[in-house]
Amino acid sequence: MNRVKVHRGRRRALRTFAALAAGAVVPLARTQPALALTQDAQRQRAQARLMTNLIGTNGWAGSAADIEMWRAMGISWGRGSVGPGQPDRPGETMRIDRTGAAFDSDLPPVLIRNERSGIGSLLILGYTSRWNASVPGDSNSAPVDVDAWKQYVEAVVRKYSAPPYNLRYFQIWNEAAGQLSGGLPQATFWHGPDFSKNEKRSKPYERAMQDYVERIHIPAARIIRNYHAYVVYGGWPDQGGLANFQQWLAYRSPVLNERMLDWVDYIDTHYLAVSDLDALYQRYVKNGPARGIWQTEIGDEYMKDPHYLPRYFFEFAVWALERDWDDADKYVSMIYHWDGYEPFRLTHRGPPARTYNVSGRSLIVLRKTAGGHLGSFSKPVQFGQGVSGNALFSGSDLVMQVSASTGWQTVAIGGLDSARLREAQVDFIDALTGTTSAAEDIASNWENGQMKVRFKVPSQMNGAGNNPPRHLAYLVVRGAA
Incomplete structure (x- = not known):
């Protein structure tokens, strides 16, 4: 498949999502108890390595019927936004009870339904409120007032890491990067001075790494760990290049005297092949400091090839089994997106009723065929x-x-x-x-x-x-x- 064509189409969709969500936030959550599991429970989870442990999706199941379709496809994770935070002015009441691209759906019932159904939830923490943006009006830029960002993160993690939600995993931002190896001078979701919607007029964001580490990542990660929860990196974009990613992870802030890598529990990338993950495993997971590797976005137009998803997840399972898959949550990949109107999505949302597309049926076959405890x-x-x-x-x-x-x-x-x-x-x-x-x-x-x-x-x-x-x-x- 033509990767450039795929990426351009995907970026258009993601820009639309960002425009709709502009105003404050984009988070994800996990529905496991925030307290440490007992040794017996940990041992059982380590032994029960299942294909379904690996499979997640972007978005939420909207009903009990949706949950049943997720179960049929083996989906055990969802990812979505939380907000809108303080979209209009400083000092207003903090709102963290909504989700969706336009924050038009109630979040708490979704997370409770996920918890009761054994579905993990990942909340993305982002973005900057427009009134607080260092690039005027641009919610994809760093906050002027970092305390406002921290207040939002604190409110989200405090509420959703506690019962009845019990989330353990929070993702910081989405696809923050500087100049991309794919050619763009600034990343889609991380803007600084000299950004222009006209890509030809944009210039590189020279402080992209330092501003992200000091104003976004480490402040949020400290809060997440204070609540005994885990930090999921903000999804390194496929166009960013792995060499650039490693430089970001290794970056030590001269102001905080801290490396970003020391505040990451799960390395996270987007749209990479399974083979691309091995360098990350060898460098960051095999002997630490990270706990695992996630991809919180895969699929999209790659799913036009009906073999893409079943091949990806089968290969991912074989790969994980050979790389110390000692915790059920160590390796996860999330499909972008589970529903829609395009024929390559997992399901067609209707009307009249939601139905499976070929990609969704392929996951059902995979779950049925390799549904037992996995072994090398x-x-x-x-x-x-x-x-x-x-x-x-x-x-x-x-x-x-x-x-x-x-x-x-x-x-x-x-x-x-x-x-x-x-x-x-x-x-x-x-x-x-x-x-x-x-x-x-x-x-x-x-x-x-x-x-x-x-x-x-x-x-x-x-x-x-x-x-x-x-x-x-x-x-x-x-x-x-």
Whole structure:
């Protein structure tokens, strides 16, 4: 897919969101108790590594029916705004009970419903009230009065980290960055002097990093940790470049004598491939100081490829299993967006009724096919010439996600118990529809200590529009563990 085209379309949508939300805030929350979990509960959570732990979305479920659709798709996190704060003048009553792009919905009922339904909630803390903006009237610029920003953050975290909401995770701002490696002189959501809506007239924001660290991030992070909650970084934009991101994280404020990295619990990026996350894991998570890696925005127009989401989350699960996935919340990715009118969103909101799009159905298939406790599969797998894929355990089943060209294809699997599995059931399941192939289109046998599986990929592939055309499916060996 043309990344430049995708990014431009996504940025237009995000600018619209920012314009609607201008006035104060954009936050996200998590519905787990703010108090430390017991050792037994922590141990149970560490053992219960599920595909659903990884899957979140932007926006909220608006009803009990929406919650059921989320459960069907395996969505266990939501992300949304909180405000409007003090949008009109200093000293007015602090409002933190609304959510939505225009703060047109009640937030507390959403968070309580999430808590009761086992859905995590992430609140984004942002933006600057227009009356307090260092760039006149621009809510994406630093606050003149930092105390006003801190009062907003304090009010949000104090209220929503306590019962009955019990949020543990708060995100600071969204996509703050300086000059982007993608070419823009200023980031979409972080503006300084010489900003212009005409990108050709904008000049670099020279104090972008220092102002963000000193006036936004560290003041908010101190408050979050005072309430025994966790700091989620504000979503580094994909166009910002990872080298720039590392410079921001390592930046030490000469005024505060503090590094931003020391005030980040979860590294957070947007729209990166799973393979891009490994450098961040090795540098910041493997041996600390960060607790995990999140992507609070993925998908969007990438979902025009119907293989994108199932491939992303299956690969993400395999990746996480190999990187000390010792807490259920350590790795999360949130889809942008779960509903809408475009055919690539997870659902079409109606009228008359909300329905699943192909991307939403693909998540249902993934949840059903790999819905057990996950485990790494470290035995050798040899994919045939027309096949590529990944493998993991789901409960007692070996699940392989395969991308294959049409016709008869093969996979050879080593390290299985041949005496026990000679009559094992093997299924070939369409990754988008969940349809299981006919019995005559799949066969298995044992040869030289390997289980060899032959399967027939249909001529009408579910990724016919890809280049080259490919079919995405799951090979499942029942009871292989």
